[in-house]
Amino acid sequence: MKQINKFQVKSIKKGTIIDHIPIKMGIKLLSLFELNNSSQNIIIGLNLPSVLIGYKDLIKINNTFINQDQVNQLAVYTPDATVNYIEEYKVISKITPSLPDFVKNIIICPNDNCISRSELKFSKFRIISKNKLSKYLKCIYCEREFARHLMSIK
Ligand SMILES: [Zn+2]
Known part of the structure; x- marks a missing residue:
């Protein structure tokens, strides 16, 4: 348990953390959000142990806040993902995707x-x-x- 937390808590100063992504979806989300073309520092965790869903993928995007529209697009693939906005290493808001129209x-x-x-x-x-x-x-x-x-x- 301690090991898990150590890895996941290691945070970014400012940006977005997309957590609880079902495994194999992490890579797809990178291209969906065109993060593979981003010049920002991005940390991806694949197949991480998760208390909630067994195993999960995780994406941390430095200096970028993905917008509500992007969060909602997420819901199509990963309805249980959580999106955290980080400032000064702290979670300033947490968003659960809701399906777009x-x-x-x-x-x-x-x-x-x-x-x-x-x-x-x-x-x-x-x-x-x-x-x-x-x-x-x-x-x-x-x-x-x-x-x-x-x-x-x-
Ligand atoms: Zn058609």
């Missing part, structure tokens, strides 16, 4: 014939069920509905 450009439409795949190279879905366990999204281009767990991330 629309998800833009991060999920691929499962419909092979959808114009969003062939021509637009851009996707947009409306979230039609906000139940965490059974999320359904509707493509605004082909108007088909899909269960979230059947969809892949760009």
Whole structure:
């Protein structure tokens, strides 16, 4: 237990900590938020032991506060993630993602014939069920509905 805390508490002076990310999602979130192109100092923890969810990923972004819209996009993948804003090594606020109305450009439409795949190279879905366990999204281009767990991330 002590070991776990030591690693996780080692903090950043100012910025964002995204915690309780399901394993294998950490890397995906980096590209989702284009953090792989960021010049900021970023610390990623993969497969860390977690009391809450068994194992988790963790991302610390120095000098950057991700905005509410980005936090909400997080909810599509990681509804149980927590986002902490840090100032002077202290948590100044904690945000739990809530599902946005629309998800833009991060999920691929499962419909092979959808114009969003062939021509637009851009996707947009409306979230039609906000139940965490059974999320359904509707493509605004082909108007088909899909269960979230059947969809892949760009
Ligand atoms: Zn579509």
